Amino acid sequence: MKFTISRENFLQPLQLVSGAVERRHTLPILSNVLIKVSEGALWLTGTDLEVELISSIKLEDEFSEGEITVPAKKLFDICRGLSEGTQINFSLDGNKAIIRAGRGRYTLSTLSASDYPNLEDWEGEAEFEVSGANLKHLIDSVSFSMAQQDVRYYLNGMSLETEENLVRTVATDGHRLALCRLEYTAASLPARQVIIPRKGVLEISRLIEDDDKLLKIQIGANHIRMFSTEFIFTSKLVDGRFPDYRRVLPKESDKAILASKGVLKDAFSRAAILSNEKFRGVRLNISSGELKITANNPEQEEAEEIVDIDYQGDSLEIGFNVAYLIDVLNSINSNNVKINLMDANSSALIEDADDDAALYVIMPMRL
Numbered sequence: 001m002k003f004t005i006s007r008e009n010f011l012q013p014l015q016l017v018s019g020a021v022e023r024r025h026t027l028p029i030l031s032n033v034l035i036k037v038s039e040g041a042l043w044l045t046g047t048d049l050e051v052e053l054i055s056s057i058k059l060e061d062e063f064s065e066g067e068i069t070v071p072a073k074k075l076f077d078i079c080r081g082l083s084e085g086t087q088i089n090f091s092l093d094g095n096k097a098i099i100r101a102g103r104g105r106y107t108l109s110t111l112s113a114s115d116y117p118n119l120e121d122w123e124g125e126a127e128f129e130v131s132g133a134n135l136k137h138l139i140d141s142v143s144f145s146m147a148q149q150d151v152r153y154y155l156n157g158m159s160l161e162t163e164e165n166l167v168r169t170v171a172t173d174g175h176r177l178a179l180c181r182l183e184y185t186a187a188s189l190p191a192r193q194v195i196i197p198r199k200g201v202l203e204i205s206r207l208i209e210d211d212d213k214l215l216k217i218q219i220g221a222n223h224i225r226m227f228s229t230e231f232i233f234t235s236k237l238v239d240g241r242f243p244d245y246r247r248v249l250p251k252e253s254d255k256a257i258l259a260s261k262g263v264l265k266d267a268f269s270r271a272a273i274l275s276n277e278k279f280r281g282v283r284l285n286i287s288s289g290e291l292k293i294t295a296n297n298p299e300q301e302e303a304e305e306i307v308d309i310d311y312q313g314d315s316l317e318i319g320f321n322v323a324y325l326i327d328v329l330n331s332i333n334s335n336n337v338k339i340n341l342m343d344a345n346s347s348a349l350i351e352d353a354d355d356d357a358a359l360y361v362i363m364p365m366r367l
Contacts, residue, residue, distance in 0.1 A: 001066025002091035003037050003059055007082045007101070010042075013055035014076050016231055017046035019203055020053040021072040027117075032069035034116045035090070045116070046072060051200050052119045053207075054232040067113035070097045078106050119234050124218030124225070126162055126192045132208045132215055132228075134182055138169045139205045141358045142178035144327045145171040146198050154240030157197045160224070162189040170245050176324045177245055177361040178331070192219055195242055200224070200235030207233060248361055250349045253340035257286065258310035258353060261337045264291075265329040267305040271295040272322040274303040281365045282322040286341070287315045295322065318344045319367035325350075328360040 014033070022030045025048065034045040040063075043056045079088065082101050089100040092110070099106040130138075139158070147155035150173065161168040165188060168181045196204075204226060208215065216227040226233045271282050275295040285292040289312070293305040318341065328350050329337065336353035350360040 001037055001064055001068060002089070003042055003063040004061040004087060004089050005042065005057070005059065007079055007084065007086045007088055009057055010088055011076075011079050013042075013044050013057050013230075014072075014079060016055045016207070017044045017053040018072050018076050019206060020046040020048055020051045022048035023073060029069060029111045029115055029117070031071055031073070032111055032116070033072040033075065034067065034069050034113055036067035036113065037063050037065050038067075045118070047117060047119065048199075049117060049119075050197060050236050051203055052234040053203075054234075055230060066092070068092060068097060069111045069113055069116050070108045074108060075099075119223065119236070122220040122223055124220050126190045126219040127216065128162065128167070128184065128189055129186065129214045129216050130167065130182070130184075132211045132213050135215060135217075136205065136208050136210050138167065138180050138182055139201060141180035141331050142169045142171040143201050143205060144331065145173060145176050145178040145360075146201065147173035148198070150174070154195055154238055154242055157195045157238045158201045159193060159195055159242040159245075160219075161193045162219075163191045164188050170242070172243065172245060172248075175321070175363050176327075177248060178328075178358070179245065179249075179360075180358040182357070193242065194219055194224060195238035195240060196224055196235055197238050203235070204233065207231060248347065249359065250340060250342060250347050250361065253342045253346075253349055255286070255311070255313050255316060255341040257291070257339040257341070259291065259307065259337055259339070261329055261332055261335055263307055264337060265326060267293055267307050268322050268325050268329070271303040271305050272326065274301045275322055279365070280321045280323045281319050281367045282325075283317065283319050283367050285315070285317050286311060288312055316341060316344065318348075319365040320348065320362055321365055324362045328362065331358070331360075 036043040041056045041058050045054045086101050091098050097108040097110050150156055159170040165184050167184050170179045218225040222237055224235050271293045276297045282293055282295045291307045291309045296302040332352045334352050334354040338351050338353045340349040347361050347363050
């Protein structure tokens with residue numbers, strides 16, 4: 001097996017698949033990238049048994065077919081350190097990989113490609129196409145609400161739902177919930193709900209561009225796969241049942257606040273500086289036309305911010321985790337935000353004032 005390729009052409013797919021490689025793993029081969037030459041193309045594969053990334057590039061120069069695995073990080077660091085325009089010659093010598101570039105020569109250890117764990121073949125039960133921009137919006141609007149290492153393992157990921165003419169993403173950590181939906185008019189979709197694990201969600205968000213290029217999504221019984229012109233990404237699904245989020249969406253909110261997103265975010269960010277570092281609580285005092293934000297900490301320090309709002313109604317005092325509020329405001333695109341409230345013990349429903357595609361629910365705090 002051998003091939004010749006320019007540094008730039010090799011570095012891009014190598015960097016792409018390296019995101020799936022687990023650097024600290026009990027199985028040494030999972031620190032490796034699978035390199036395969038077949039049918040005039042170079043195929044690179046990285047996996048950690050949970051997600052798998054495959055990228056390919058057409059070979060223009062002389063090559064011979066074969067496959068091998070080499071340490072992913074070392075290979076990437078070598079290629080990244082080469083000067084632009086360098087030609088890389090890759091070949092095998094017994095159980096070693098030889099990389100020649102300019103006047104340099106590097107010898108890497110290898111492990112057999114036959115031992116490399118590929119995710120098993122499976123049939124897609126649902127399939128649809130979506131632009132990179134729409135998929136990125138669906139993911140980035142909710143991913144910050146995913147749990148991290150929660151014992152309720154089904155919260156450590158994102159729910160992806162399809163039904164007729166709708167694609168919906170939902171994430172929750174038990175204290176807050178984010179929901180985003182996309183009207184899908186290209187076809188009628190089957191009703192499916194799957195949970196993509198946290199690593200898979202973050203990897204998809206890293207891979208896709210905010211553009212109009214179409215991506216094909218396949219959902220199977222235990223996996224989800226995404227096809228792009230640059231890569232094929234596969235992730236295992238979380239085996240669990242996602243909570244019925246419809247039950248926590250506030251339905252009887254009778255107080256609606258309209259405010260400038262930027263003004264509100266800046267006020268919360270300043271107040272957060274003097275909030276309790278552990279609990280991050282802020283108190284909101286809402287009255288006609290005005291919102292007062294206060295925060296304090298065990299050092300007896302205090303912050304107070306007053307913001308003009310569009311609100312006519314009864315006064316209300318309620319507490320929230322300020323980090324959750326800032327996360328929501330960061331994910332809203334328009335200049336204005338709408339906050340729906342009922343009383344001091346009920347969750348807040350926050351949405352973009354100009355677009356109801358995304359909804360955010362935050363539970364109150366006792367301060």
